[in-house]
Amino acid sequence: MLDADFFRRWMTATAASVDREAERLTALDSPIGDADHGSNLQRGFTAVTAALEKETPSTPGAILILAGRQLISTVGGASGPLYGTLLRRTGKALGDAAEVDRAQLAEALRAGVDAVMTLGGAAPGDKTMIDALVPGVDALGVSFGAARDAAEQGALATTPLQARKGRASYLGERSIGHQDPGATSSALLVAGLVEAAGE
Ligand code: ADP
Ligand code: MG
Ligand code: MG
Secondary structure, eight states: OEEHHHHHHHHHHHHHHHHHHHHHHHHHTTTSSOSOHHHHHHHHHHHHHHHHHHHOOOSHHHHHHHHHHHHHHHOOSTHHHHHHHHHHHHHHHHTTOSEEOHHHHHHHHHHHHHHHHHHHOOOTTSSSTHHHHHHHHHHTTTOHHHHHHHHHHHHHTTTTSOOOSSGGGGGGGGGTTSOOHHHHHHHHHHHHHHHHHTO
16 A cells, blocks of 8 residues: 555655756757756755655645645746646545555546646647656556556657647647657656655
8 A cells, every 4th residue: 555655755756856857857848948847847846845844744645735736836837737736636536545555546646647638738649748647647557667667658759749739839840859858757757656666
């Protein structure tokens, strides 16, 4: 079972990998964006870890709701409200359970990803974070490792796509040939589950 400590480890592991990869995320956001994705998420996840230390929420749902709220209030870019919605909606779906299993987490994350699609209007294939999140959540029924691999593949598979949502879509065909920064950070978020599980 996955308890509050698992969810805290998930957030801190993601914050650490965002720190490590911030320059790469910003570099990916340079040719097809405004070169701020790494710094946006670094600011956001630094606020997440600080808030989790200060407020010590005690359930999985409360942890994700607090984390989502921090991302919405500290990340200026498009990705803040989108990731914030993902975590808040996922947390809401977990309710006030003290522990959840992987299948319940997968179901809750699916509700979160659906909320991101509703908010941002992106569908799979539009070259956004959705292209890593959907395969990641789909594979979560198998294992955390399978989810990480599927999300990474999904992020890599955005390279030949033309962007249809977000800033990169302004470039039209010139967005082809570049990996999407948001799909890349979503793969880090999914990979954080493996670290939290200690696998
Ligand atoms: P901004 O574009 O405002 O500078 P970021 O650089 O932080 O924001 O995030 C850009 C990423 O956000 C993109 O790479 C893409 O994955 C994601 N994104 C942008 N718009 C949408 C959308 N409508 N739906 C889903 N994801 C989106
Ligand atoms: Mg940007
Ligand atoms: Mg920006």
